[in-house]
Amino acid sequence: MIFKLIIIGLLIFTIYSLGVALVALLGRSDKDAEKMLKALTWRISLSIGIFVLLMIGRAVGLITPHSALDSFQENNPSINSPNSSDQK
Numbered sequence: 001m002i003f004k005l006i007i008i009g010l011l012i013f014t015i016y017s018l019g020v021a022l023v024a025l026l027g028r029s030d031k032d033a034e035k036m037l038k039a040l041t042w043r044i045s046l047s048i049g050i051f052v053l054l055m056i057g058r059a060v061g062l063i064t065p066h067s068a069l070d071s072f073q074e075n076n077p078s079i080n081s082p083n084s085s086d087q088k
Contacts, residue, residue, distance in 0.1 A: 003062045010050050017043040
């Protein structure tokens with residue numbers, strides 16, 4: 001659970017960094033351009049870090065993939081059983 005909280009925290013910080021870059025984009029000075037560059041660098045670095053963490057988490061087993069189809073098939077077992085008309 002703590003792994004997922006770390007990922008969520010990094011995603012929130014990434015969005016914050018993107019907002020800082022947007023505000024700096026609206027500014028007109030060279031200082032604002034430097035601030036925007038720094039914020040976008042943080043955003044790219046965090047995005048790459050999140051991707052690497054997700055891959056490590058998947059490899060180690062901290063997170064497991066699932067799909068809506070798996071949940072649907074568990075709740076409707078008749079879909080998994082063969083149809084009587086198909087058997088001879």
